Amino acid sequence: MAETPSDQSSRESRIDDAIARYLEQVERGHPPDQQEFIAKHPDLAAELRSFFVNQAQFQQFAGELAPGGRED
Numbered sequence: 001m002a003e004t005p006s007d008q009s010s011r012e013s014r015i016d017d018a019i020a021r022y023l024e025q026v027e028r029g030h031p032p033d034q035q036e037f038i039a040k041h042p043d044l045a046a047e048l049r050s051f052f053v054n055q056a057q058f059q060q061f062a063g064e065l066a067p068g069g070r071e072d
Contacts, residue, residue, distance in 0.1 A: 015047045 018041050025032050038048050 011044075014041075015044055018044055018048065019051055 018037075022032060022037055034048075034052050038045050041048060
C-alpha cells in the first residue's frame with residue numbers, strides 16, 4: 001500500500017526527530033552506538049543507515065579540507 005502525503009510527512013518528521021536526538025547526543029560528547037540507535041528505530045533503519053553513511057563521508061571530506069588535513 002502506498003504512503004499518503006500525510007504518512008510521508010509523519011515519517012519524515014520521525015526521521016528528522018531521530019537524527020536530531022542522535023546529533024544532540026554527539027554534541028554532548030556521548031555519541032550513541034549507531035547499530036543500537038538503528039535497533040531502537042527499526043522502522044527508520046534504511047534512512048538512518050543512509051544518514052550514517054553520508055555523515056561519515058562528510059566528516060572524511062571535511063577532515064581533508066581542514067588545516068593540516070590530508071593533501072593528495
